[in-house]
Amino acid sequence: MTYCVGLKLNDGMVLLSDTRTNAGLDNISTYRKMFFFEEPGERAIAIMTAGSLSVTQTTLSRLQEAIEDPDSDETTSIMKANSMLQVASIIGDTLNRTRREIAEQTRDLNQQASASMIVAGQRQGGDMRMFLIYPQGNFIMATEDTPFLQIGEHKYGKPILDRVVTLETDLADAQKAVLLSMDSTLRSNLSVGMPLDLAVIEKDDLRISLRRRILDGDPAFMAMSHAWSAALRDSFGKVSI
Amino acid sequence: MTYCVGLKLNDGMVLLSDTRTNAGLDNISTYRKMFFFEEPGERAIAIMTAGSLSVTQTTLSRLQEAIEDPDSDETTSIMKANSMLQVASIIGDTLNRTRREIAEQTRDLNQQASASMIVAGQRQGGDMRMFLIYPQGNFIMATEDTPFLQIGEHKYGKPILDRVVTLETDLADAQKAVLLSMDSTLRSNLSVGMPLDLAVIEKDDLRISLRRRILDGDPAFMAMSHAWSAALRDSFGKVSI
Numbered sequence: 172m173t174y175c176v177g178l179k180l181n182d183g184m185v186l187l188s189d190t191r192t193n194a195g196l197d198n199i200s201t202y203r204k205m206f207f208f209e210e211p212g213e214r215a216i217a218i219m220t221a222g223s224l225s226v227t228q229t230t231l232s233r234l235q236e237a238i239e240d241p242d243s244d245e246t247t248s249i250m251k252a253n254s255m256l257q258v259a260s261i262i263g264d265t266l267n268r269t270r271r272e273i274a275e276q277t278r279d280l281n282q283q284a285s286a287s288m289i290v291a292g293q294r295q296g297g298d299m300r301m302f303l304i305y306p307q308g309n310f311i312m313a314t315e316d317t318p319f320l321q322i323g324e325h326k327y328g329k330p331i332l333d334r335v336v337t338l339e340t341d342l343a344d345a346q347k348a349v350l351l352s353m354d355s356t357l358r359s360n361l362s363v364g365m366p367l368d369l370a371v372i373e374k375d376d377l378r379i380s381l382r383r384r385i386l387d388g389d390p391a392f393m394a395m396s397h398a399w400s401a402a403l404r405d406s407f408g409k410v411s412i
Numbered sequence: 413m414t415y416c417v418g419l420k421l422n423d424g425m426v427l428l429s430d431t432r433t434n435a436g437l438d439n440i441s442t443y444r445k446m447f448f449f450e451e452p453g454e455r456a457i458a459i460m461t462a463g464s465l466s467v468t469q470t471t472l473s474r475l476q477e478a479i480e481d482p483d484s485d486e487t488t489s490i491m492k493a494n495s496m497l498q499v500a501s502i503i504g505d506t507l508n509r510t511r512r513e514i515a516e517q518t519r520d521l522n523q524q525a526s527a528s529m530i531v532a533g534q535r536q537g538g539d540m541r542m543f544l545i546y547p548q549g550n551f552i553m554a555t556e557d558t559p560f561l562q563i564g565e566h567k568y569g570k571p572i573l574d575r576v577v578t579l580e581t582d583l584a585d586a587q588k589a590v591l592l593s594m595d596s597t598l599r600s601n602l603s604v605g606m607p608l609d610l611a612v613i614e615k616d617d618l619r620i621s622l623r624r625r626i627l628d629g630d631p632a633f634m635a636m637s638h639a640w641s642a643a644l645r646d647s648f649g650k651v652s653i
Contacts, residue, residue: 326567330596334641335648347653355571395653400575402651406643407576412588412636 172362173204173323175219176352177289178345179301179313181338183373183380184291187349188219189323189357191364205368206231208238208249211378214294216249216258217370221323222286222306223273230269230286234262255292255300259310262290267308287322291372299374327359328352342371347395350385354396367392413603414445414564416460417593418530419586420542420554422579424614424621425532428590429460430564430598432605446609447472449479449490452619455535457490457499458611462564463527463547464514471510471527475503496533496541500551503531508549528563532613540615568600569593583612588636591626595637608633 175188188204202224208216218234220227237247245251252258266288273284285306293299301313303320313320318338321329331352340348346369356363365387373380385392416429429445443465449457459475461468478488486492493499507529514525526547534540542554544561554561559579562570572593581589587610597604606628614621626633 324567326565326600327571329600330568330571331644331648333599334644343653344648347648347651350653351648351651358574359567359570391653395651398651399647402647403572403575403644406640406647407572407585407588407592410588410592410636410639410643412584412591412632 172360173221174321174325174328174353174356174360174363175204175221175289175323176319176321176325176328176332176349177219177291177301177313178319178336178340178349179291179299180318180336180340180342180345181374182342182345183371183376184217184299184301185342185345185349186217186219186289186291186368186370186372187353188368189353189363190366190368191362192224193362199364201364201366203368205370207370207379207382208234208292209379210250212295213377214250214292215372215376215378216290216292217372217379218262219289219322220286221288223284226266226270226273226284226286227288229273230262230266230288233265233269237261237265254297255290255294255302258292259290259300259302259304262288263304263308263310266304266306270306289320289322293372293375293377295377299372324356324360324363327356331355342373346371350392350395351399354392354399413601414462415562415566415569415594415597415601415604416445416462416530416564417560417562417566417569417573417590418460418532418542418554419560419577419581419590420532420540421559421577421581421583421586422615423583423586424612424617425458425540425542426583426586426590427458427460427530427532427609427611427613428594429609430594430604431607431609432603433465434603440605442605442607444609446611448611448620448623449475449533450620451491453536454618455491455533456613456617456619457531457533458613458620459503460530460563461527462529464525467507467511467514467525467527468529470514471503471507471529474506474510478502478506493535495538496531496535496543499533500531500541500543500545503529504545504549504551507545507547511547530561530563534613534616534618536618540613565597565601565604568597572596583614587612591633591636592640595640
């Protein structure tokens with residue numbers, strides 16, 4: 172499985188993904204699930220993926236191919252699209268087409284081949300946008316009421332987000348919130364694993380403002396994780412029923 | 413949906429269930445999901461249910477019918493069974509038979525009719541036992557390594573249990589842990605709802621030592637919930653990355 176989470180806040184967007192991929196429990200690998208498409212000062216787009224690796228890799232290769240195609244235009248290349256809505260649309264169409272093709276190929280095996288994505292970005296002259304793209308290619312947007320989107324194993328890490336994240340959360344706290352949300356997920360579900368990819372796109376920065384890979388055993392992450400566990404146990408001791 | 417959780421600890425067993433049942437989002441009702449079978453001083457059994465109401469109600473009615481049947485014996489009545497293992501076996505067989513019948517009836521509608529249960533109990537001369545019974549009638553037991561079992565919407569409430577529950581947790585803290593686990597679930601998932609049923613079976617008490625219905629707006633539960641949210645936000649402020 173996978174856990175990816177994106178926050179769209181007043182000050183910018185914060186993204187976090189794990190890297191565990193498994194075909195059964197005995198075939199576990201590490202694959203990046205966060206991808207950047209960037210022309211600094213003009214547009215910055217991040218894509219996080221969950222689901223069948225064959226679907227997500229092929230979809231991303233096709234998006235890249237379209238970008239490099241000299242004949243590409245605003246309807247085929249996410250680096251030329253005139254709006255983030257059009258970016259989401261191109262990605263959704265590519266994802267749906269790829270998913271259908273692979274589902275058709277694997278039909279006789281009765282296997283699932285599906286994927287979903289979170290797309291976050293901003294282009295010059297436009298607003299920040301974050302989308303959750305469904306396997307069928309349709310999508311929803313993060314809004315003021317729901318400033319975060321999740322794909323994959325989203326349930327373990329939702330309670331902390333529900334409690335601490337608002338539009339006004341600053342980007343430092345936002346990074347802490349997604350890391351704690353991931354920490355809860357890592358503890359409760361083996362199919363989500365280190366290392367992690369963290370990214371921040373600050374509002375109107377029009378570039379990937381921060382990108383960081385957090386390796387297994389990262390001292391800062393471990394310290395935060397231990398401090399959070401201790402704080403939770405401490406809080407547990409103080410609350411009475 | 414449903415959320416039921418049971419802890420099997422050194423001092424006894426603690427059970428908590430919600431009461432929300434829904435057939436679609438526009439048909440929401442309240443149904444008890446925790447049931448007691450008790451002969452004080454001889455045996456005490458609690459059953460919590462998740463899944464299709466038609467399956468769980470029919471299964472419980474059949475278990476009750478078998479208990480009242482003057483011809484019942486240790487292989488058919490959970491009040492006469494010679495061990496908790498046999499109790500689990502009778503419940504598993506009854507559940508599986510009922511599920512299959514109803515699945516057969518509803519086959520042409522392509523509807524799901526399934527259910528799972530948590531069974532906790534102790535009989536005179538035996539140890540405390542807690543089982544998770546699958547729709548097919550097979551089951552697993554709570555053990556020293558895994559002192560809790562969950563059915564239904566189990567993911568939201570798992571991180572807190574993973575962090576604070578051990579075999580040594582006392583029964584007061586255990587009640588707090590299941591209530592906080594439920595609180596996280598209630599906040600994050602509309603399909604789990606108040607009121608709640610809480611029960612405790614103390615070790616060697618051979619009766620339902622405590623049973624309590626917690627109504628919507630219960631002042632103690634609300635105070636605990638608010639205190640926990642405040643403590644979490646406070647902890648969040650203190651942890652640094």
